[in-house]
Amino acid sequence: MKPLYLASIPKSKRPLFVPDFAAESILDVDFAAIRKLGVKHLLIDLDLTLRKKMTRKLEPAIIEYLTITMKKHGFSSLNIASNNMLDLSGYGNSIKAKVFQPFWKRLVLIRKPHRLFFDRITKTLGADPKECVMIGDKLRGDVFGGNQAGMYTVHVKPKGQDYWYDLILFTRYRERRSLSRHHKK
Template structure:
């Protein structure tokens, strides 16, 4: 039952992923959550985020932001990044992931999702068959409902790590 929340991969951050390797493996589209994935909750696009997205475009990736935030937050974040975006996404709804792939011209088999929440980001990606990366939240500031979900995430991650350890043996 918990497997539907398991990520394909875990990384320390969105900035620690080997994107060149993903490109060599045939992935062409990258979906990113914003808050606590690329920047701290509510922060504008940082120099680091802008440079990452620029580097990804140079590699050849199509990039799309997918966020449960409202249009104002997502469009202002995207001002200097200039990629496709889906706001008010209702993650883990399949609809927004499919919309994002349509905007990029990709399909589940060549798209990767990167986010910091298991119950929205990863679960939504899993529902449409997209490879998912779960990354550690960048900052400590989070809304109360997310703080509560983090306790449940620890339980899921415990079983995820336990299962992966058993499969490795």
């Protein structure tokens, strides 16, 4: 994991899509460093962060790493924060994580990066946003959403191949462009 991303610029002066950390994968996230920041609650995206597409289980290496991480660093809770609408309880159970998914509020589907999606998580956990980290592969849903909610954020490289809708929407291309523009400033 790269140490504090653009640490020279205070978080309040950075665009919301710029993460605090960047890591190659979930296995590369430095949880000791994150715990030192006062983080107690881990919020992790599912698709392309914890699992590749078209897979129905988490890889044993990931389950083991997260189980050890929770014990070793004494985090209070492990949570999956996903925009996926399917039943994800199997993934949650395998790592003893709570699962947070989109919900309806007055005919509006509340999902990442919506502020209310993250508010519901902090309320349920009884947590301060500053005690939370959002880890995910999407700059908009995960990083922007987490930063906007006042959490720490880690951007990981997408695991395996992209979903068709990201290929069509050029999501990755736009992400790279946003970041490289920011670096040029």
